[in-house]
Amino acid sequence: MQVSVEARQHAQALLDFIDQSPSPWHAVENVANQLKAHGFKNLRENEPWQFKKGGKYFVIRDGGSIIAFALGQAALAESGFRILGAHTDSPGLRLKPKAAYSTEGLAQLGVEVYGGPILATFTDRDLSLAGRVVIHTEQGLQSRLIRIDQAVARLPNLAIHMNREVNEKGLVLNKQTGLPLIFGHAANSDTAKQLLNETLAGKLAIPASLIVSWDLAFYDIQKGSFWGLEQEFIADSQLDNLASCHAGLEALLSSETPQATAICALFDHEEVGSESATGAGGSFLLDVIERICHSTGLTQEDKLRSFANSFFISADMAHAFHPNHAGSYEPCHHVHVNHGPVIKTNANQRYSTNAVTAARFIQLCDKAGAPYQQYTHRTDLGCGSTIGPIMAAQLGIATVDVGNPMWAMHSIRESAGVLDHAAMIAVLKQHFLA
Structure with missing residues (x-):
């Protein structure tokens, strides 16, 4: 072609x-x-x-x-x-307002499904956060765009040894219990919250105490590409x-x-x-x-x-x-x-x-x-x-x-x-x- x-x-x-x-x-x-x-x-x-x-x-x-x-x-x-x-x-996954918590020493992020994504495609991907954060400033509340370029979260699949019918019946993810993402280690939920807030604040170069609220989405950090023998298709x-x-x-x-x-x-x-x-x-x-x-x-x-x-x-x-x-x-x-x-x-x-x-x-x-x-x-x-x-x-x-x-x-x-x-x-x- x-x-x-x-x-x-x-x-x-x-x-x-x-x-x-x-x-x-x-x-x-x-x-x-x-x-x-x-x-x-x-x-x-x-x-x-x-x-x-x-x-x-x-x-x-x-x-x-x-x-x-x-x-x-x-x-x-x-x-x-x-x-x-x-x-x-x-469509995709959006971060909840009070998202961070700890489960057996693992820091997790609660997400809400936005629109109608194919949820299974979000597993085993290099995910990061982007969107806007509202902060306190001397001039009042301001909205700042934020984008974290490195992978900070992941939704690992359950091994086939524990989900033997996944290839026959497809991957089914409960929207409440099956989607929280792993983003680090935290001994308790307060530590997990601190870890998330400090990550956002560090990217914005502000103290974490100035963060008021956010609209944040998870995105795949893999860049778009051409594909096909003649490079006639694109993926992104x-x-x-x-x-x-x-x-x-x-x-x-x-x-x-x-x-x-x-x-x-x-x-x-x-x-x-x-x-x-x-x-x-x-x-x-x-x-x-x-x-x-x-x-x-x-x-x-x-x-x-x-x-x-x-x-x-x-x-x-x-x-x-x-x-x-x-x-x-x-x-x-x-x-x-x-x-x-x-x-x-x-x-x-x-x-x-x-x-x-x-x-x-x-x-x-x-x-x-x-x-x-x-x-x-x-x-x-x-x-x-x-x-x-x-x-x-x-x-x-x-x-x-x-x-x-x-x-x-x-x-x-x-x-x-x-x-x-x-x-x-x-x-x-x-x-x-x-």
């Missing part, structure tokens, strides 16, 4: 982005840094907004969600918005859905003078239902759109006209055909890695796609010279959902659900195709410039 230099460069940039973004808060910081480097101005929700014609801006809500936009050259009421939505969070954590975030960001940054106002909205909390202040079910995107309309002088009539002239692409990932599990897929809807972006359809509106929005996305693929595929889930299997239906209902804007094909979705180590990422960037660029 021929893989162009450009496609390989896009894939490497994606792996670098993921490796630098072990938590949603790191992902947003990295997106913000790239936006600032390309001339986007940082707005704050608690300050007045003033725009210049053709201006480029971004705003962050609570560290885990970010919306960037470039004002279009055409009249907003006539051209509408071209919106890309994706999510910054991934969080491809779902940092791959879509990266594709949307790259497309926006390369869309110099869009005619319609282009918006790239990256939300936290999709994996747990989006119902939060920073999730797609919250008011973030609508608040930003309302302020754009107000600042550009649109009447209520013009705002509604702009919505009717808009198009929303919900970009998440898609289930690639796995040859060892052919019976898990709907016949005639097998999608393949490195065969192009996927249009996802569900009659019960788990995906927002309809015939019209699918056709619009196909047109974008044709303009970009990119192949496309179509996917629907087996009727007798539960179908996952995305932010697409949420945003379509909230905004009343025509919406399509798409994504790149991948294997092992929600594993700690997912796989996808080099060619697909470059294709998605090209299609999303057409979307922003349409």
Whole structure:
């Protein structure tokens, strides 16, 4: 399979982005840094907004969600918005507020399952902590990003001699008793708590007494990689859905003078239902759109006209055909890695796609010279959902659900195709410039 230099460069940039973004808060910081480097101005929700014609801006809500936009050259009421939505969070294990304790001299960390990860894939991996810690300062409470680069915790498997049916029945982990991680030796729970707090404080270069609270996730310290005889595949954590975030960001940054106002909205909390202040079910995107309309002088009539002239692409990932599990897929809807972006359809509106929005996305693929595929889930299997239906209902804007094909979705180590990422960037660029 021929893989162009450009496609390989896009894939490497994606792996670098993921490796630098072990938590949603790191992902947003990295997106913000790239936006600032390309001339986007940082707005704050608690300050007045003033725009210049053709201006480029971004705003962050609570560290885990970010919306960037470039004002279009055409009249907003006539051209509408071209919106890309994706999510910054991934399923995994989150550290509990009072996590550290001791069991027979071993220091352990209590975790809570975030979203729907494949828990078995978290065993026997080099795990570390990343996220944000709130601390006392002379200026008041401040949130600091933290990332520990070395492996600090592990979830060792039980030996097969004590779990003889693991290969026949699979690894089953009780979420309460089977997931606490080992991170050191401690004679008692007070010592374990001290060990954890001093580790975090040392990384932040502060006294442990200044730590107030945290949002911390465990991540695999193994970096992303290319694989396959021709290096045509990639493997990393969080491809779902940092791959879509990266594709949307790259497309926006390369869309110099869009005619319609282009918006790239990256939300936290999709994996747990989006119902939060920073999730797609919250008011973030609508608040930003309302302020754009107000600042550009649109009447209520013009705002509604702009919505009717808009198009929303919900970009998440898609289930690639796995040859060892052919019976898990709907016949005639097998999608393949490195065969192009996927249009996802569900009659019960788990995906927002309809015939019209699918056709619009196909047109974008044709303009970009990119192949496309179509996917629907087996009727007798539960179908996952995305932010697409949420945003379509909230905004009343025509919406399509798409994504790149991948294997092992929600594993700690997912796989996808080099060619697909470059294709998605090209299609999303057409979307922003349409």
